Amino acid sequence: MDLAMDLSQKVGLALALVFLLLLYASRLEVKARGSPPLRPLRALESLRRALNRAIESGKPVHVSIGTGSIGERDTAESMAGLAVLGYVEEQGSYYRTPVLSTFATPSTLVAAYDARRKATEAGGTPPPGRIYFLAPQKIAYAAGASEVIKDEEAQVNVMIGSFGYEYLLLGEMTEHRGIEHIGGTTDPRVLPFVYASSENYLLGEEIFAANAYLSSNPGALASLLAQDRMRTLLAVLIVVGMILKSLGVIGG
Amino acid sequence: MKKVIPTLVAFITGIIVLADFLIYNPLLDQVSNSLLNWALLVAAFAFIVGLLNVLIVHFTRIIKRERGWPYSIVLVLAMWLVIIFGVLDPRGPQGPIVSWVFRYVQYPLQATLFAMLAFFALSAGYRAFRRQTVDATIMLVAASLVFLGQAMLISEWGKWFAAIKDWILSVPTVAGMRGILLGVSLGVIATGLRLLLGMDKPYAD
């Protein structure tokens, strides 16, 4: 056993342990006191409304969870997207509203079939609408998804998950067709585009809140709570660091 | 039992890979690598699901004459051609035919589509700034300064813009990025821990 860890590993381990404790405490808290008050997230409200409109109009809802996969760095983002997809699929099953979902990686495709199975269990019938596996190349995926949205005349386009520049490609193509879109991703280089192309956006880790908001799953609520506490701590540290660096107190 | 076993497998696998990341140990290293190789195999099998999905979806479209069905024919044919030539060629995907397809079909198509991004970025930016909110204004000002700093056209003023640009990119941007990345990594860690501990088993039952 060689425990020769470098600094980042130590910090990572410490962070994970603190987080584990926070997570456990939050889990107990949620169990004891129920759901914490949640700050309203406009994009998720818009998502519900857009879903209502789709149900009214009978037109399909398109959900993209991005071009990430399960089993790699972007697993968490993909899972956040899958949570949204699960919610939409369930609604689609209840109200017979077509749900289209498009995928760029096979691992998420398999998870999508699973989400549809669960929605079927919950709602009785599988939601109408297809699951598409498009292409592992991001740009090809964006082009394909845009065609699916066009061909199936989707009412709303939901893009929450792991996206690169293809977010802008897909988002603008749907926006130009007059289709509402709701998006969110974590990649900082894409966030300006997320902000610019739609008014209904989830920035950064807000996408991880989607699961808790939509499903009210206690585990998701607990982790949301734990994330918030941890983030508050880190945010304070960052602001202090930024001030100190601007003043030249610390360098590097 | 049906639910315990997957959770247990997920937990043990996760702990091994995590421990391998933190601790140098040859045995652990080997086990962890095999696990990762298995993950690769599983991922490869998932591609078969993807292939089946593509075939089923597009055959349905063709049979039902759905909107855009001729494209489905092109897609299925092209897919089989590339697969067949890729398999028949002794050098596999590096063979001349697949390389040709890459060089003269895939590459220009992707590059062209990506070039559209410049236009989309312009229209998205235009729309965002038309919202005329405080954040949009801040974004516009910051973007202008960074653009000017990179422009390299105005040599006398250039260094001032470059200095401003450097400050924007190295102080507020990096701090903000760190905030976002840390927040995101918190979400990632939380998701990982929840899966690891079986707190929620989203796709395991």
Next chain:
Amino acid sequence: MIYCPICGTANRDGSKFCNECGARLVPQEGVHEKGHTKCPMCGALNPESNEVCSQCGARLKPLVSIPPEELPLEGPAPFIKEAGEVKPEEEDFLARLRETVGEEGPPEAEEVFSPATPEEARQVPVFPEEIIKEIPEEEIPDILASLRAKVREEEALFAEEEEEAPPEEMPRVEIPSWVTGEERPPEEKAEAAPEEAPEEEKPEVKAPPEKPPEVEVFRWPEEEEKPAFAEEEIFKELPAWEEIKPEAEMPPEEELPEWLKEAEEVKPPEEAPPPAEWLKEVELPWLEEEKGVEAPVMAEIPPWLEALRPLEEVPPAAPPRRPIEEAEKEEEGILAGLKGVLKAQGAVAIPERPAFSEVAEVPIKKDLLQSFLKLAYTRSSPPSIKVPSRRRGRRRYWLLYLVLFLAALVPLVVKWPPMPVGSPPSPPEVRDFFEVVEGLPSHSPVLVAFDYEPYMAGEMEAVARPVLTHLKNRGCKVAVISLVPTGPALAQGIWDEIAGSYSYGEDFVNLGYVPGREAGLRALASGLGEAVKYEYVEGKPLDSFPLMQGINKASDWRLVVILAGEPSTILWWIEQVGSLPGVRLAAAVSAGLKPYVMPYYQSGQLEGVIAGVPEAAHYEDLLGSPSYVTSFAPAQALAVLIALLVILAGNLFGGGG
């Protein structure tokens, strides 16, 4: 056959959802799931400790423990207050109307749905077949539709207030306001009005004249009552909907409608017990609104009525009256501007507030009647409906695109402006990159990772070329590897162009594609042979190439250069390979990744960074041989500036919105 409680469509036996409108036909099952409670309204899972659904605010635990006497009595207060706001000329009419109706029927409170058990609370009551059969499948009469439009407008403020109230602020143990009927989502009557009418009129027909008319205090929660008659009877005696319809469809805009005139004519007899004949004439779908008006002034109940008080029975008409989830405002089409006109998420399933809706309808119905009367007196023209167009901006985009296209094309063609040499100074991270390569001994083995997909090639080639040129000039031995399948081909193409003639296997070798992305890179980090068995071009084993002699692990390379278009790949390299002892990493990336990689540059994990075309131009400048990048970098910068100006000009001079 199962009849849909919402739209009345007949569905096959065993159906769970209506084929027509998709509403749930059977009560939802499986409300308990592994330690949490499933909301009967929206299906969300809540912790068992939740009193109300955190999603939609529906009550999860019934208020069984609270006896009806303890319920707050202030429910109808706002209603009474608002009733006072009626115009003087209407007031008289309304008051008399109220009295009359008050004499006739049991109070509205009879409809209170107070579940005794949790199971009951969660169940969506099924609409009995008999009733459904009687409900005509007519469209909503025009008169009602236009009426609603008016009401929606007036109640918009009211509805918005309610929307903003976050569910979590709802007190857990006290009775929430929705039970008291203080607040009502206005949309509910859209669903309720036409369907309820036949059922509720019945008591009026049968009402004994001896009922005491004078009542001032309203004590509705205790007054749950049950109509003494079975539903079948009701429908036998009531006029069928079809008979009523022609009147109801009359347009309200131009003049006082016929039916209203009739209603005024018959006002005098109101003092006396009304005969069933005139009632049948005036019985319109909205007549129940008058009942609504009457409700709050009811107080005492004659003993004979008291005896008829229902024990536990729930009025069967509950589902159609369930409120819609939220006041959904239509944005397009002829219904633009209206709220809650169409079913949102199905009327049964997701009310903003839970099911105990009947009592709370009271003020709304009053409002409806009131605005209806106002409408009859004042309205001369239908409200103009503005249909927003979303496609307005499309043409302007094409203009924008044209400007950008020309801004990019023209400088490329005319080769203007030129690159100003040496100014402004190159950023330190670019100079560091340059110094690192400059400091490499001759014949140093360098690994270059081509981790970008073809779509990034336009930008990444500009970044890759100066770096590869510099490595070649320094006499380094370059091996390329890629985590993306298309990378090796890209690398080969660029190297062939840059190097011209070289000895493959000695100066340059293409290690090809490493599958498995992050896992593949991990394998590469633990040993080159783990990830790569054969090289790319000739398919030979690695150790058959002179360049690869003595290279077994990642730290055997003097430098590892990552050409990345995506943040994930650069982070993989930094984590999996950069963390190994003795490995030096430098990154040449797409401009968008710059903020991504800078933290690693500042922390020393990356020894140099080149990001995007402008910095690549700086690098070429440092190399002293401006060629590829400098030929178009200034043109690109100009295009960017023009794009910026277009955005600015559009915002400054294009007007708001």
